[in-house]
Amino acid sequence: MSHSARAATFVADAERTTWHDETLWFVRQKRDKAVYAVPEFQQLRELASQIKDHTLSRLDEYLQQFEAAARRNGVHVHWAADAQEHNALVLDLIRRHGATRIVKSKSMLTEECHLNPHLIGHGIEVIDTDLGERIIQLREEAPSHLVLPAIHLKKEDVGDTFHRHLGTEKGNHDPQQLTEAARQHLRAKFLAAEVAISGVNFAVAETGGVVICTNEGNADLGVNLAKVHIASMGIEKLIPRLTDLGVFTRLLARSATGQPVTTYTSHYTQPAEGREMHIVIVDNGRTQQLGRPDFRASLKCIRCGACMNTCPVYRRSGGHSYDFTVPGPIGAILSPNIDLKKHSSLPFASTLCGSCTDVCPVKIDIHTQLYKWRQVLAEAGEIPTAKKWSMKFMGRFLASPKAFGLGGKMARTGLRLLPYQLTHATAFNAWAVARELPEPPQQSFRDWYRETVR
């Protein structure tokens, strides 16, 4: 199914679309306020972009430096080429400890690898501890946003979900009471967990440590209570030095939610006495993207979600319309790398307005990459046949002044003479579903010019 088909379903609920659009626009405005307040914000963006470009240009060296430093700290480092290897590794680690109860803080990488179903299928209990993640986990849905995974749901939806799964009172939609119910429920899970899995926001090559940013402190609760910490990270999470970190933490939260900094920015460098810390470094298609010069910069992404909040298409079509772990504009340039055919409509789910590029804290040229993916997709034959042939025809037609003049006149005359029901028939004219066609003038500009000026 294409993005447009899924989007049409979402937008058909006009009221929910309004709410979704306004909620995310509110976040975008918060971001604006926070950004305007930092005079050097554009310099920070440039610096972050350069640090990431540099890191990607010698990623192999930084990965090795990171691994060596982490091992020196007493951390176990593992490498996974793809999702399958990652999941097998994590399951093996869990089994080695005879564990069955796992808490997991937010990690888009484990979503990407579909870790939860894999573990659950092997009899392991995995509880997502980020509130939004827990809500969608109970509903057996995928996150619809990087930072706000349950943003497609209203508090009424959450109330119903908690009533069904956590036994809250039916019809209780009070956010405070629902949060309290989640807190009580998660507390028991935290206390019982034997292994805590987390994502990684930044991995520092120089120190071998990882940095995790959350607003709920759930990663810290999990990691500090469980005996074993497994942190999963994509190879692109590296930054060279600890002193680089401040650039990114200043950008991340402001771009994501408009906060000056996330509530908890936690550093994990070595396991506590008697504990174990594992880091799984995952490729899963990233080196392939690194090898595509036009799309390499997409790996600079720090997963702030700002491009989603600003994207006028995302705001009205919802994250699930992208059918990819990372939705929105950034997802639309990451996903064709993974499966060109399946995600062939995503680079077209944009007006190329460029707002995504302008909010991106690490200056990824998102809309330029969307444009470039379109060319790759058409060359690979992954655009609709009708479009392909009509564009071929247009190419010939528009390169010929004679054909153009004549064709234009025929179109105008046709539009004037044919019955409205025919020119505005929605069966073969998508324009007319919501819009009137322009009123055709008697004369084109070129005709007027020929008669008047010469």
Next chain:
Amino acid sequence: MRVALFIPCYVDQFYPQVGIASLQLLQKLGVQAHFPAQQTCCGQPLANSGCERDALPIYRHFVDTFHRYDYIVAPSGSCVYHVRQHFDKLAQTPEVQHVRAATYDLIDFITQVLGVTELPGRFPHKVGLHLSCHGQRGLHQANESEITPVRDGQLRRLLASLDGIELTELDRNDECCGFGGTFCISEAAISARMGQDRVQDHLRNGTTVLTGGDMSCLMHLQGLIRRRQLPLKVLHAVEILNGISC
């Protein structure tokens, strides 16, 4: 100064009055622009659909048509952005390089090349400005809300110089209208919704005349306005600057 007028394909066929106003406004400013009759289109619809390769003959035709002029001026930021940005797919001969550098949006040409900062005239209406994304973010015709809270831009200033005009302050200053070329067909539902939201922002804030520098956005918005018979008049900015009264 040899100036060619480039009238985008759909403007030529459906909005001749915008071409006429462009020509007349340039005349008033002392520029005798010439309209080379063999011109057609910049090829953007094809390229945005992924079919750059099919658009190459159009690009070549564009360069052949215009390379002898000092400036190529068009009442459309979007087409101009396309020529400047995406004609990189042609071999970069001196002709191609010249055409890419010398193609200007009409408003940019007036303000940057001619150095005109205000225009005489009277337009006593509440005017809402819809800048195209390609004009705004592509050609940097106005400040971007992603970067700064300051709202400024060449067209805004030109319009503000007219007597009696009042410019609308929108809730979302530079939100895309949802046209997006073939996007308006392939993602018709989202495109329509974006346009409707854009129109509502203008209505909510008192716009009676909706204007902009790109007829393509305006064509889409006008189609939505006429379907719902909303009380908004749509005019290309050059029509207003050329002294239309309504």
